[in-house]
Amino acid sequence: MSRFERWMAAPAAMVLVGLAGAVNKIINGEHALGTTAAMPWGLLIAGYVFFAAAATGAGLIASLGHFSGKPALMALERRGMFLALSLLIPGFGLIGIELGNPLNMIYILLSPNFTSGIWWMGFLYSIYLALLLIECYYSQVNPTNKNLKMVSALAVLNKIAAVCNLGAIFALAGVRLFWNGYYFPIYILVTAILSGAAALLTASYLTGKRAGLEIEPAIVEALGKIMAGCIVIAAAMTALKLYANLQAAEQPLRETAAALVSGPLAWRFWLGEVGAGMLLPLALLLIANFRAKHTFAAAVLILIGVFAMRADFIAAGQIIPQVVVEGVQHTAYHVYSATWTEWALLAGATGASVLMYAFAEYKFTLDAEAADTFADPECVADLTGRRKLTV
Amino acid sequence: MAHYAMLIDASRCTGCAACRIACQMQWQLPPEVFFNRLEFREQGTYPNVRQDIVPVQCMHCDNPPCLKVCPTGATYKRADGMVLIDHGKCIGCKYCMVACPYDVRQMNERGVPEKCRFCAGHVETGGQPPCVATCMNDVRIFGDLDDPNSEISKELKRRDVFQLAAHKGTKPRVFYVKSKK
Ligand code: SF4
Numbered sequence: 001m002s003r004f005e006r007w008m009a010a011p012a013a014m015v016l017v018g019l020a021g022a023v024n025k026i027i028n029g030e031h032a033l034g035t036t037a038a039m040p041w042g043l044l045i046a047g048y049v050f051f052a053a054a055a056t057g058a059g060l061i062a063s064l065g066h067f068s069g070k071p072a073l074m075a076l077e078r079r080g081m082f083l084a085l086s087l088l089i090p091g092f093g094l095i096g097i098e099l100g101n102p103l104n105m106i107y108i109l110l111s112p113n114f115t116s117g118i119w120w121m122g123f124l125y126s127i128y129l130a131l132l133l134i135e136c137y138y139s140q141v142n143p144t145n146k147n148l149k150m151v152s153a154l155a156v157l158n159k160i161a162a163v164c165n166l167g168a169i170f171a172l173a174g175v176r177l178f179w180n181g182y183y184f185p186i187y188i189l190v191t192a193i194l195s196g197a198a199a200l201l202t203a204s205y206l207t208g209k210r211a212g213l214e215i216e217p218a219i220v221e222a223l224g225k226i227m228a229g230c231i232v233i234a235a236a237m238t239a240l241k242l243y244a245n246l247q248a249a250e251q252p253l254r255e256t257a258a259a260l261v262s263g264p265l266a267w268r269f270w271l272g273e274v275g276a277g278m279l280l281p282l283a284l285l286l287i288a289n290f291r292a293k294h295t296f297a298a299a300v301l302i303l304i305g306v307f308a309m310r311a312d313f314i315a316a317g318q319i320i321p322q323v324v325v326e327g328v329q330h331t332a333y334h335v336y337s338a339t340w341t342e343w344a345l346l347a348g349a350t351g352a353s354v355l356m357y358a359f360a361e362y363k364f365t366l367d368a369e370a371a372d373t374f375a376d377p378e379c380v381a382d383l384t385g386r387r388k389l390t391v
Numbered sequence: 392m393a394h395y396a397m398l399i400d401a402s403r404c405t406g407c408a409a410c411r412i413a414c415q416m417q418w419q420l421p422p423e424v425f426f427n428r429l430e431f432r433e434q435g436t437y438p439n440v441r442q443d444i445v446p447v448q449c450m451h452c453d454n455p456p457c458l459k460v461c462p463t464g465a466t467y468k469r470a471d472g473m474v475l476i477d478h479g480k481c482i483g484c485k486y487c488m489v490a491c492p493y494d495v496r497q498m499n500e501r502g503v504p505e506k507c508r509f510c511a512g513h514v515e516t517g518g519q520p521p522c523v524a525t526c527m528n529d530v531r532i533f534g535d536l537d538d539p540n541s542e543i544s545k546e547l548k549r550r551d552v553f554q555l556a557a558h559k560g561t562k563p564r565v566f567y568v569k570s571k572k
Contacts, residue, residue: 029502101482104484
C-alpha cells in the first residue's frame with residue numbers, strides 16, 4: 001500500500017459508514033432519523049448548512065484571490081475552487097438523502113414557488129455548482145481565457161446571494177422568533193468565510209505535509225488573518241444576539257437564549273461554538289503569530305466549532321415549544337437526539353469531501369503559476385509541496 | 392363557491408379522542424400519525440381548579456405560512472379555503488413543518504408532511520368530516536360560510552368567537568367559542 005493509499009484509507013472507510021447510513025435512511029425513511037414533528041430539522045440540515053456554507057466561503061476566498069491581486073490569495077484561487085466543489089457535492093448528497101430522494105432536488109427547479117427560500121437555495125446553489133465546474137475546468141485547460149473574468153465576477157455575486165439566502169431560509173420561516181430578522185443572513189456569510197478559510201488552510205497544510213514540505217508562510221498569514229477577523233466579528237455578533245435575546249420582551253426568545261447559555265444546548269455552545277470555534281483558535285492564531293503548525297491547529301478547531309454553531313442554531317430555533325393555546329404548559333424543551341444514521345451520513349460526507357479533494361490535488365494542477373503570484377518562483381512551485389501533475 | 396370553516400366549542404370536549412381516531416380511520420393513518428390533537432390546560436389555583444381541553448388541527452389559514460415556504464407549490468389553497476397538499480409535488484423538505492405556527496404537520500410513511508384535509512372530496516358531496524360526525528358532544532361544527540343558512544354561519548353570528556394565535560397573522564379558518572367561565 002503506497003503512502004497516498006494509506007492516507008486515503010480513513011476517508012474511504014468513512015464513506016462506507018456513510019453508505020450504510022444512506023441505505024438505512026432509504027429503507028426506513030424518517031424513522032431512521034432522530035427528528036420529530038416538533039423538531040423536524042436535525043443534524044443532516046446542520047451538516048448541509050455546514051458544507052454548503054464552507055463551500056461558499058472557500059469559493060469566496062478563491063474569488064478574493066482572483067480579484068485582489070494579493071499573491072498569497074492568488075495562490076489559493078484554484079485550490080479554493082476545487083475545495084469548494086469537494087465540499088458542495090457531499091453537502092448536496094446530505095440534503096438529497098435527507099429529502100429521501102436526491103432527484104427531489106431537481107424537482108425543485110421544475111416546479112418553482114418563488115416565495116420560498118428553499119426554492120431560491122436550490123436555484124442559487126445549482127448556479128454555484130455550474131459556475132464552479134466551469135471555473136475549475138478553465139483553470140486546467142485554458143486559465144487565460146478572457147471569459148473567465150466574467151464568470152468569476154458572476155460567481156462572486158452568486159456566492160454572496162447563495163449564502164445570504166441560506167440564512168434567509170431560517171429568517172423567513174416566520175414563526176421561529178430566534179431565527180427571525182437580518183441577523184442570520186449576515187452571520188452565515190461571516191461564518192461561511194471563517195469555515196471556508198479554515199478548510200482551505202487545513203487542505204493546503206495537509207497536502208504539503210504529505211510531501212514533507214512547508215506551506216508558504218504568506219498563505220498561512222493571509223488565511224490566519226481572515227480567520228481571526230471572522231472570529232472577532234462572529235463572536236461580537238453572537239454576544240450581541242444572545243444579550244439582546246436574554247433581555248427580549250418575548251418569552252420564547254429569552255428561553256431560547258437561555259437554552260444556549262445554560263440549558264440543554266449549553267455544553268455544545270460553550271465547548272464547541274465558543275471554546276473550539278472562537279477562543280482557542282483565536283488564542284492560537286494571535287499567540288503563535290500565524291505560525292503554520294498553530295494556524296493549522298486553529299483551523300481544525302474552527303471546523304469543529306463551526307459545525308457546533310450550525311447544530312446549535314438549527315436546534316435553538318426549534319427547541320422551545322410554540323404557544324398554540326395560551327396557558328397550556330408544555331415541557332420546557334423539545335427533545336432531539338441524533339441517530340447513528342445521521343452521524344454516519346455526516347461521517348460519509350466528510351470522507352467523500354476529503355477523497356474528492358485529494359483526487360483533485362493528485363490529478364489536477366492546483367498551484368498557481370509562479371509568474372502569477374510570488375516574485376520568487378521557487379517558493380510558489382512547491383506551494384504546498386504537491387507534485388505537479390498536468391491533466 | 393363554498394367557503395369552508397370550522398367552529399369548535401372546546402368547553403364541551405371531554406377528551407375522549409374519538410375525533411382523532413375517527414380521522415385516523417377515515418384516512419387510514421398509522422397509529423403514530425394524527426391530524427388532530429387535544430391540548431390540556433390547567434386553570435385556577437387549588438382548590439378551585441379546572442382543566443380545559445382544546446382540540447387543535449390544521450387551521451386552513453387564509454394566510455398560510457406553510458404555503459409561502461413550500462419550494463414546489465405542493466401546498467396549495469383551494470378557492471373554497473381548504474389548504475391541501477399535492478403529494479406528487481412534495482419533496483419532503485419539511486419547511487412547512489418548521490413554518491406552521493400550530494405544529495400540526497406530521498410526516499407520513501411516504502415522507503410527506505401531512506395534516507387535516509378538511510375531508511376534501513367527502514364534504515363537497517354533503518358529508519361531514521368524521522371528527523365532527525363522531526363527536527358525542529357536538530364540539531365541532533363544520534360548514535359553508537357563504538351559505539347564510541348553514542349552521543356554522545348562524546352560530547358564528549350568535550356566539551363570541553376567537554382564533555388561535557391570531558396575532559401571527561395567519562387568519563385561521565378554525566374558530567373557537569369563547570369560554571364563559
Ligand atoms: S395551520 Fe399550519 S399547516 Fe394548516 S394552513 Fe396554517 S400554517 Fe398551514
